[in-house]
Amino acid sequence: MVFLFVAVPLVVAGVLPLLGKLSKRVLPDILSNLTFLFLLVYAVTAGRQIIAGGPVNQQIIWFGEPVQILLGLDGLALFMLMAIALVSLCAGIFSIDYMEHHGAKANFYALFLVMVAGMNGLVLATDLFQVYLFLEVAAVASYALVAYGLGYDELEASFKYLLLSVVASAFVLIGVTVLFGLTGSLGFEAVGRGLQELQAGSTVALCAALFVAGFGLKAALIPFHAWLPDAHPSAPAPISAMLSGLLIKVSGIYALARIFFSVIGMTPFLSNLLMGLGVISAVVAALLALGQKDIKRMLAYSSISQVGYIVLGIGLGTPLGILGGLFHLFNHALAKGLLFLSSGSIQTATGTRNLDEMGGLAKRMPWTAATNLVGSLSIAGVPPLGGFWSKLVIIMALVQAGRWPYAVIAVLASVLTLWYYLLIQRKAFFGKLEERWKDIREAPFWMTAATVILALLCLGVGIFFAAVLKSWVQPAADVLSQGVTAMISRGR
Amino acid sequence: MSLQILLLVGLVLFSVAAVLLKDLIKAAICLAAASLVLGILFFRMGAPYAGAFEISVVAGLITVLFMLTIALTKTGGDVAESKLATVAFPLFFILFLAVDFIVTKNLIQKIVALPAAPEAGAFGEVLWKQRTLDLVGQVCIIFAGVLAVLALFRKRSKDNDD
Numbered sequence: 032m033v034f035l036f037v038a039v040p041l042v043v044a045g046v047l048p049l050l051g052k053l054s055k056r057v058l059p060d061i062l063s064n065l066t067f068l069f070l071l072v073y074a075v076t077a078g079r080q081i082i083a084g085g086p087v088n089q090q091i092i093w094f095g096e097p098v099q100i101l102l103g104l105d106g107l108a109l110f111m112l113m114a115i116a117l118v119s120l121c122a123g124i125f126s127i128d129y130m131e132h133h134g135a136k137a138n139f140y141a142l143f144l145v146m147v148a149g150m151n152g153l154v155l156a157t158d159l160f161q162v163y164l165f166l167e168v169a170a171v172a173s174y175a176l177v178a179y180g181l182g183y184d185e186l187e188a189s190f191k192y193l194l195l196s197v198v199a200s201a202f203v204l205i206g207v208t209v210l211f212g213l214t215g216s217l218g219f220e221a222v223g224r225g226l227q228e229l230q231a232g233s234t235v236a237l238c239a240a241l242f243v244a245g246f247g248l249k250a251a252l253i254p255f256h257a258w259l260p261d262a263h264p265s266a267p268a269p270i271s272a273m274l275s276g277l278l279i280k281v282s283g284i285y286a287l288a289r290i291f292f293s294v295i296g297m298t299p300f301l302s303n304l305l306m307g308l309g310v311i312s313a314v315v316a317a318l319l320a321l322g323q324k325d326i327k328r329m330l331a332y333s334s335i336s337q338v339g340y341i342v343l344g345i346g347l348g349t350p351l352g353i354l355g356g357l358f359h360l361f362n363h364a365l366a367k368g369l370l371f372l373s374s375g376s377i378q379t380a381t382g383t384r385n386l387d388e389m390g391g392l393a394k395r396m397p398w399t400a401a402t403n404l405v406g407s408l409s410i411a412g413v414p415p416l417g418g419f420w421s422k423l424v425i426i427m428a429l430v431q432a433g434r435w436p437y438a439v440i441a442v443l444a445s446v447l448t449l450w451y452y453l454l455i456q457r458k459a460f461f462g463k464l465e466e467r468w469k470d471i472r473e474a475p476f477w478m479t480a481a482t483v484i485l486a487l488l489c490l491g492v493g494i495f496f497a498a499v500l501k502s503w504v505q506p507a508a509d510v511l512s513q514g515v516t517a518m519i520s521r522g523r
Numbered sequence: 524m525s526l527q528i529l530l531l532v533g534l535v536l537f538s539v540a541a542v543l544l545k546d547l548i549k550a551a552i553c554l555a556a557a558s559l560v561l562g563i564l565f566f567r568m569g570a571p572y573a574g575a576f577e578i579s580v581v582a583g584l585i586t587v588l589f590m591l592t593i594a595l596t597k598t599g600g601d602v603a604e605s606k607l608a609t610v611a612f613p614l615f616f617i618l619f620l621a622v623d624f625i626v627t628k629n630l631i632q633k634i635v636a637l638p639a640a641p642e643a644g645a646f647g648e649v650l651w652k653q654r655t656l657d658l659v660g661q662v663c664i665i666f667a668g669v670l671a672v673l674a675l676f677r678k679r680s681k682d683n684d685d
Contacts (some may be wrong), residue, residue: 041663048673098655138674145667152660168667175671208628234626261597 033102034054036112036151040066044144049510051137057083063140064123071116078109097402103157105508111154111285114361116277118368119147122269125372125481129268146172150281151205158217161264170196173278177266187263195248195258198319202245208494223294241294250283253312257336265326269376274366275334280360292514297348310440312339317447324382337363344425349432354508362409362417369406369485373399375475391464395471398479401459402486409451409489412445417492534560551589558582572646
């Protein structure tokens with residue numbers, strides 16, 4: 032039952048505010064984390080079996096009536112579902128201790144679950160309008176989650192995020208409307224076929240421009256990035272991890288790739304455009320990150336930079352490039368999730384996010400320091416961690432395609448990345464322990480547990496990268512590459 | 524045809540007024556008027572359900588909510604607004620008209636495809652049987668909004684906890 036990926040988190044989210052009246056803490060903690068665990072186990076076990084015989088479109092029978100709830104599960108969707116479930120489980124475990132002082136846990140988890148349901152729905156959608164709808168579901172939940180602290184900065188960041196995100200949704204909706212007007216249908220395949228027969232060049236180009244602007248805003252590619260460095264640091268740490276680790280990728284990159292590869296069709300111009308945006312994001316955001324003093328803000332800029340890498344790989348459009356892009360998406364989700372969670376641990380312990388005020392924290396918080404180091408090195412691309420392999424695949428793909436300048440810039444941006452992550456390490460964890468941090472203690476058990484799980488995953492993916500690539504990433508990349516081949520064979 | 528053009532011009536004018544007017548009550552009324560005109564346009568173009576929803580929900584219900592909110596809030600200090608809006612708006616409008624001209628021409632050429640849509644059928648049939656997931660999605664969005672309101676306006680209960 033593919034529908035369970037959307038229905039289960041929604042139902043639990045509906046029950047939670049009521050159960051929250053009975054038990055303020057324990058029940059919401061247990062129930063929501065069990066839901067995340069269920070989603071992960073279900074994706075890994077049942078999902079694999081369901082798509083063993085190829086992609087499925089599942090139709091639901093509701094009270095004996097067949098209703099049109101058509102959800103499509105293929106290699107790419109399953110890969111994304113697994114990534115979503117994995118990071119949300121860790122963020123959920125982290126929230127058990129972290130959200131203690133925020134209050135209203137049941138509401139928090141309910142919004143969190145709705146956001147996950149929205150992302151799952153978007154991943155499983157087979158139709159352009161559904162992409163827009165579930166984009167909004169995840170977005171509406173995330174506005175509230177960014178503002179969850181209710182402070183001035185949080186509310187301001189959330190409002191900024193809301194305004195820019197609404198513009199993005201409007202762009203997407205206009206694009207969908209024009210495509211519907213052109214082809215008279217909304218399903219991915221039907222629209223793809225319809226566009227084939229029409230040869231409406233300029234109008235399709237307009238739709239592509241609208242989608243690039245809309246999904247580019249959602250993915251925070253430069254120059255559409257203005258909201259992200261405010262929104263992501265303001266959210267509670269587990270939500271920052273979800274937003275930076277997943278939401279920008281699901282509602283930005285995944286939706287863009289799905290529509291470009293299997294509906295509109297990748298053209299050389301679009302490919303160059305995406306690669307250009309990707310490389311600008313990777314370099315400029317890395318330079319901006321260097322100047323930051325707020326640890327979460329630095330991580331937020333780093334997200335823009337890494338999203339640039341992913342778009343560079345996927346935009347290249349060769350099978351190897353897509354493989355590298357998707358693998359980097361997965362590695363970045365794990366590592367950035369880990370880094371935002373550990374920044375939450377630091378904030379809980381010290382009460383500050385300013386890197387200049389920290390120093391020597393490794394002596395008091397060894398677990399946090401160690402896991403943060405693993406995440407930093409993974410994103411910076413140091414072997415044998417996951418991020419190294421995915422960046423290597425992207426750079427190999429660029430070289431293979433003869434795009435030398437891009438490959439060189441990608442390597443240089445990676446050096447910049449290493450630089451600012453080492454800055455975090457030096458300023459926060461190494462050096463002399465300041466007097467005022469004498470009495471701080473390691474983060475509580477569940478917070479540490481979540482970061483340790485993610486650090487082990489970063490390490491595991493790096494060591495067993497061949498197996499991960501073969502069993503998870505390759506089937507996902509194949510879906511997008513086949514989209515390209517199908518377009519070529521249809522005469523595009 | 525001339526009525527159609529009049530309605531369209533009215534729609535644009537009311538929308539512009541809704542954005543540019545400083546007085547919130549007047550802006551809300553202009554928004555309601557714009558959506559009323561849009562509703563009439565929907566009716567005339569053969570989309571009676573869309574027209575009915577537009578008028579009852581946007582022109583009616585949402586205007587009431589706006590009025591209520593404005594009436595309940597106090598007038599605060601003047602917020603300095605950037606003059607950029609008045610300059611940028613005409614520019615964007617011209618840009619939009621240019622883009623619209625290209626697209627609409629293409630759409631009108633290709634409009635033949637529309638009647639062949641698989642989504643044809645009675646309104647209720649389409650909504651419940653063919654676009655069920657859209658309904659689920661809509662319910663999700665409203666649900667997310669309700670949860671967001673619960674979460675963002677929880678201040679008082681939090682203070683009680685403390």
